[in-house]
Amino acid sequence: MGSSVSRVRPAKSAGQMHSDALDSIIVQDQARLKQVRRILVLGTSGSGKSTLMKHMRIHDGTEFKETDVTLYRSIICRNVIEWAHSILLLAKKDALVFEKGYHRELADKVLDFTLGNDDEREIYLPNDIAEAIHQLWNDPMTANSLKEHAKELNLELPTYFFDNIRRIGGPTYRPNRSDILKTPETARKPGLREMKINMGTLTIHLLDPSGQRSERRKWIHYFEFVTSIIFCAPVADYDQARMTESFNLFESVINSRWFLRTSIILLLTKMDEFKQKLPKIPLEKSFPEYTGGADVNKAAKYILWKYMQLNRARLSVYPHIVNVCDTNVSCLVLAAVKETTLQNWLKDSGRL
Ligand SMILES: Nc1nc2c(ncn2[C@@H]2O[C@H](COP(=O)(O)OP(=O)(O)OP(=O)(O)O)[C@@H](O)[C@H]2O)c(=O)[nH]1
Numbered sequence: 055m056g057s058s059v060s061r062v063r064p065a066k067s068a069g070q071m072h073s074d075a076l077d078s079i080i081v082q083d084q085a086r087l088k089q090v091r092r093i094l095v096l097g098t099s100g101s102g103k104s105t106l107m108k109h110m111r112i113h114d115g116t117e118f119k120e121t122d123v124t125l126y127r128s129i130i131c132r133n134v135i136e137w138a139h140s141i142l143l144l145a146k147k148d149a150l151v152f153e154k155g156y157h158r159e160l161a162d163k164v165l166d167f168t169l170g171n172d173d174e175r176e177i178y179l180p181n182d183i184a185e186a187i188h189q190l191w192n193d194p195m196t197a198n199s200l201k202e203h204a205k206e207l208n209l210e211l212p213t214y215f216f217d218n219i220r221r222i223g224g225p226t227y228r229p230n231r232s233d234i235l236k237t238p239e240t241a242r243k244p245g246l247r248e249m250k251i252n253m254g255t256l257t258i259h260l261l262d263p264s265g266q267r268s269e270r271r272k273w274i275h276y277f278e279f280v281t282s283i284i285f286c287a288p289v290a291d292y293d294q295a296r297m298t299e300s301f302n303l304f305e306s307v308i309n310s311r312w313f314l315r316t317s318i319i320l321l322l323t324k325m326d327e328f329k330q331k332l333p334k335i336p337l338e339k340s341f342p343e344y345t346g347g348a349d350v351n352k353a354a355k356y357i358l359w360k361y362m363q364l365n366r367a368r369l370s371v372y373p374h375i376v377n378v379c380d381t382n383v384s385c386l387v388l389a390a391v392k393e394t395t396l397q398n399w400l401k402d403s404g405r406l
């Protein structure tokens with residue numbers, strides 16, 4: 055029979071007990087801090103939600119996988135051909151510009167070209183078609199006409215992709231970060247995109263549902279347990295009906311009973327477009343009570359003020375002005391998320 059030895063622990067001193075109690079509070083606090091924070095990215099269609107998510111992926115070091123890159127290549131090539139066709143069809147009516155034989159030939163060559171229905175991974179833009187677009191886009195005789203028609207069709211992106219068309223042509227083209235950030239995702243399936251980012255003790259779960267009107271009624275499924283909302287508000291839309299849609303959407307989100315304890319990061323997006331547009335299309339045209347002229351800061355602050363007026367529920371709103379195509383945006387957003395997370399935690403734990 056083995057003998058059992060009972061061990062009697064020595065009594066803890068008052069100081070040790072106090073220290074243990076403190077340790078346990080710290081462990082509990084760390085566990086709370088480790089909670090996953092669900093952050094919902096909301097905004098109208100085209101407000102920059104998915105572009106923001108792409109930035110976050112790059113920041114997080116989750117580089118785009120090879121399959122993603124080839125998929126973006128096919129989206130870019132299809133977009134380029136679609137834009138080129140729409141613009142050229144209109145531009146060809148400018149008979150004077152296209153009466154030169156070689157201009158007409160180049161335009162017809164591009165218009166006759168289609169990408170076909172091959173496996174998306176195999177899609178690429180042949181060098182001779184890229185070269186034809188390059189020549190038309192850069193020839194002083196045709197460039198103005200093409201650029202005017204791009205504006206008429208409200209196409210802002212062809213400028214970037216057409217300026218880079220020689221790089222985009224050919225089977226070895228791999229879209230770079232900037233190409234991927236600038237690619238609209240409308241050709242992709244609507245639905246939820248999500249990602250998790252680890253920030254020290256925090257895990258942030260970002261959810262990006264589609265902002266298309268028909269998809270918005272599905273948002274409610276994601277509303278539970280949301281700690282913050284990033285609302286993308288495209289300032290450059292100030293002269294479009296989309297602006298009213300964005301105000302209405304913000305109003306319904308911020309005053310919703312679902313978000314009584316949620317903090318909102320309000321991102322004013324598309325600042326780069328806003329800066330270019332403001333001198334040409336005065337803000338006063340859409341908002342007659344605005345008196346700040348073409349001063350970008352005053353104009354952006356005015357739009358921000360319009361959004362803040364809708365905050366009847368008096369939620370905590372943290373506004374930021376960003377250009378979503380700027381690569382520093384992810385740092386700014388992560389800093390804002392950290393700040394709001396900390397504020398929420400301090401409030402919840404009664405320390406604030
Ligand atoms: N110039 C500029 N373009 C931007 C900015 N943010 C987004 N875009 C472009 O706007 C287009 C639409 O952006 P998305 O991020 O796909 O918009 P979304 O909010 O996800 O739209 P839905 O998925 O339809 O709800 C893309 O072509 C982006 O490259 C910005 O700050 N500046």
Ligand SMILES: [Mg+2]
Nearest residue numbers: 103104239264
């Ligand atoms: Mg999207």
